[in-house]
Every structure is written in structure tokens, then in C-alpha cells.
Amino acid sequence: MEAIAKRAGLNKALVYRHFGSREALFDAALSFKFTRRFAVAAKMPGELGDAMVYWFRHAADDRDFLRLMQREELNLGDAAAVEADLRRAYYKEQVADLDARKQRGQIDPDLDSRFLLLALAALVTFPAFFPAMARLITGKDVESKAFKTGWEQVLHALADRVGPRPRKRA
Numbered sequence: 001m002e003a004i005a006k007r008a009g010l011n012k013a014l015v016y017r018h019f020g021s022r023e024a025l026f027d028a029a030l031s032f033k034f035t036r037r038f039a040v041a042a043k044m045p046g047e048l049g050d051a052m053v054y055w056f057r058h059a060a061d062d063r064d065f066l067r068l069m070q071r072e073e074l075n076l077g078d079a080a081a082v083e084a085d086l087r088r089a090y091y092k093e094q095v096a097d098l099d100a101r102k103q104r105g106q107i108d109p110d111l112d113s114r115f116l117l118l119a120l121a122a123l124v125t126f127p128a129f130f131p132a133m134a135r136l137i138t139g140k141d142v143e144s145k146a147f148k149t150g151w152e153q154v155l156h157a158l159a160d161r162v163g164p165r166p167r168k169r170a
Contacts, residue, residue: 027082030068030072030083031083033062033065033068034087037058038090040058048101048106048159048162049157049159049160050156052123052155052156052158052159053155053156055120055121055125056123056127056148056151056152057148059125059127059128060127060148091117094117095113095114105164106163108162108164109164123158127142131143138150
């Protein structure tokens with residue numbers, strides 16, 4: 001709390017008075033970040049590969065959000081996730097978008113959209129969540145242009161492979 005208050009240019013007592021507890025401050029910060037993320041989602045590109053790159057860039061540019069997500073996960077236990085209903089509704093919209101892409105023939109219809117969304121989320125956030133592992137594997141810093149270019153190429157290639165499989169002829 002002291003570090004947060006100092007960073008905000010306030011004294012610790014004022015921060016405690018406003019939020020009441022460290023947990024309430026955490027919840028407010030994560031809620032604020034989600035509100036901003038949902039606004040960013042409205043500008044997501046239509047092509048799957050471009051959308052994956054879009055989210056990768058946002059993950060890489062907002063490491064504080066990812067740290068909050070990691071902390072929430074580590075501390076969650078049996079508690080409810082911050083903004084759980086809002087997040088659930090957002091994810092439901094994303095699954096519906098993937099289902100619509102299937103209907104348009106852009107995604108393999110045999111893939112379960114819920115699990116596909118989970119896999120796509122993992123792909124776009126992994127380097128930002130685990131920069132040391134990404135650096136050890138690739139030899140490149142995740143903040144470098146070389147890493148970003150390489151990862152974006154892979155995201156596009158994987159998105160292309162999620163497309164419909166050619167049907168075997170009888």
C-alpha cells in the first residue's frame with residue numbers, strides 16, 4: 001500500500017481511507033483495467049490472425065494488467081473473480097464470434113469454440129506472462145522488434161491453420 005500511495009503521490013492513510021483495504025484497492029484496479037480492455041475489444045480487427053496480433057500487442061503493452069490477473073489467480077482460492085459476471089458475458093460474446101466465424105466457413109467447424117478461445121487467449125498472452133521462458137526459448141527479449149515480428153508471424157500462421165479442414169472425399 002505504501003508503494004502504491006507513493007506512486008500515486010498520496011499518503012498511505014488516504015489510500016486506506018478511500019479503499020478500506022488492500023483487497024478493495026486490488027479489486028478496483030483490476031475492475032478499472034477490465035473496463036479499459038473491453039473498450040479496446042470494440043476495435044478488434046475482423047480477420048482472426050489480425051485479431052490475435054491485436055491482442056498480443058495489447059498484452060505486451062499492458063504488463064500491469066497481466067500482473068493483476070496473475071495475482072488474482074494466485075490469491076483467488078474459493079473467492080469470486082473480480083467482475084466475474086462482466087467477464088463471463090464478454091467471453092460468451094467472444095465464443096459467439098468464433099461460432100459465427102464457423103458458420104461463415106472461416107474456422108474448422110469441428111473445433112469447440114470455448115476451448116478455441118482459451119487456446120487463442122493463451123497464445124496471445126503467453127510471452128507477456130512468461131517473458132523469461134520466451135527469452136530462453138527464442139534468445140530474444142519479448143520487448144524487441146525481432147521477437148514481436150516473429151511471434152506475430154506465428155500467430156498469423158496458426159490462425160490460418162484454424163480454418164476449415166478440407167473434407168476427405170469418399
